[in-house]
Amino acid sequence: MRVIVNAVCDEIRNNNNVLWKVMAHDEHELIAQGTHGRHVIDIERFATRVELKKAAMMAKSTA
Numbered sequence: 001m002r003v004i005v006n007a008v009c010d011e012i013r014n015n016n017n018v019l020w021k022v023m024a025h026d027e028h029e030l031i032a033q034g035t036h037g038r039h040v041i042d043i044e045r046f047a048t049r050v051e052l053k054k055a056a057m058m059a060k061s062t063a
Contacts, residue, residue: 001026007036016040 004025011019017039024032 003031010035 005022006024007020007022009018010021013019017037020036020038022032022034022036023030
């Protein structure tokens with residue numbers, strides 16, 4: 001049996017929250033549908049925060 005999935009970008013909120021409408025059909029009917037969301041992150045900001053947290057954890061474990 002074959003399944004076909006379609007996803008349509010439905011909305012972008014605050015320039016970083018992307019919402020998708022997703023529908024899956026088999027050879028006979030609609031078998032699933034829903035919404036999928038993803039956040040787009042600033043990788044440099046994220047990496048900086050991870051490094052700060054890592055340093056704080058290391059300092060705590062040696063104290």
